[in-house]
Amino acid sequence: MQYSSMTRRGFLTTAAAAFGSAAIGAAPPVTTPLGVPLRQEPLAFDFEELEPFMKASTLRRHYYGHHAAYVKELETALQAEAMTVGNVVSLMPGMERMIQPQRSDSRMPLGRLVSQGLSFQAPQPLSKETTQTIRRAGGGHINHTAFWRFLCPPDSGPSGPQGRAARAIQEDFGSVKAFRQVFKEVAMAQQGSGWAWLVYRPDGCLVCSTTANEDNPLMKDHIPWHQAGKPLLSLDLWEHSYCEQYQADREQYIDAWWKVVNWEFVNRAYSIVTGKA
Numbered sequence: 188m189q190y191s192s193m194t195r196r197g198f199l200t201t202a203a204a205a206f207g208s209a210a211i212g213a214a215p216p217v218t219t220p221l222g223v224p225l226r227q228e229p230l231a232f233d234f235e236e237l238e239p240f241m242k243a244s245t246l247r248r249h250y251y252g253h254h255a256a257y258v259k260e261l262e263t264a265l266q267a268e269a270m271t272v273g274n275v276v277s278l279m280p281g282m283e284r285m286i287q288p289q290r291s292d293s294r295m296p297l298g299r300l301v302s303q304g305l306s307f308q309a310p311q312p313l314s315k316e317t318t319q320t321i322r323r324a325g326g327g328h329i330n331h332t333a334f335w336r337f338l339c340p341p342d343s344g345p346s347g348p349q350g351r352a353a354r355a356i357q358e359d360f361g362s363v364k365a366f367r368q369v370f371k372e373v374a375m376a377q378q379g380s381g382w383a384w385l386v387y388r389p390d391g392c393l394v395c396s397t398t399a400n401e402d403n404p405l406m407k408d409h410i411p412w413h414q415a416g417k418p419l420l421s422l423d424l425w426e427h428s429y430c431e432q433y434q435a436d437r438e439q440y441i442d443a444w445w446k447v448v449n450w451e452f453v454n455r456a457y458s459i460v461t462g463k464a
């Protein structure tokens with residue numbers, strides 16, 4: 188697999204600009220490092236490079252199997268609704284939103300149709316089935332994209348947070364060591380499939396949290412309010428991500444995962460979410 192600068196530039200899920208520019212019905216390009224396009228990104232590492240902490244065969248199945256299936260499922264659901272979405276993140280905050288009237292009933296631009304009272308087609312709410320698919324498959328695509336972006340080969344970058352991100356972690360958790368402990372405890376406490384997160388909340392506070400299944404901190408209408416925010420780090424807690432290598436020993440998996448966390452990207456994500464990138 189070829190190296191790519193794409194994932195290095197990567198993520199962040201959530202700047203207001205990304206939300207604001209990606210309305211349903213339009214197809215704005217993802218023009219900034221923010222957001223998640225409707226496709227799988229190439230990885231910035233070879234699967235074998237995360238050995239021995241993450242087994243290459245697990246990663247390969249995870250990427251080409253589980254993650255790819257979510258992307259396909261989401262694509263199919265959006266096509267059925269005639270929706271084009273440049274940034275999948277834009278779907279997260281309000282999944283039950285309305286679809287704007289289709290333009291196919293006239294050659295006239297929609298704005299003129301509506302302004303002149305010539306369009307009487309009411310906006311349509313998304314179906315319950317589509318909303319559920321966006322939550323599961325859209326969440327799954329975003330979560331896995333984040334998961335890959337926050338990984339790197341061992342000893343290929345800093346061994347912990349640096350700069351402003353490190354100071355924020357120290358301020359909100361007491362120390363980086365304490366943060367790691369809290370993150371691990373929270374991840375261990377998650378019952379069943381889900382994800383562990385470091386979240387930058389709207390009030391600027393950093394919190395560790397978990398979400399069930401493929402939910403994530405962007406789904407503010409579906410998770411506890413105090414856990415909503417912008418992801419700065421994510422860990423897949425589904426068994427498919429670790430059981431081949433670690434069986435049911437989630438703690439061993441977490442301890443190994445710390446060795447391949449892309450702290451450079453965490454630092455960059457913190458700069459982006461705080462608007463100081």
Ligand SMILES: [Fe+2]
Nearest residue numbers: 253423425428
């Ligand atoms: Fe997964």
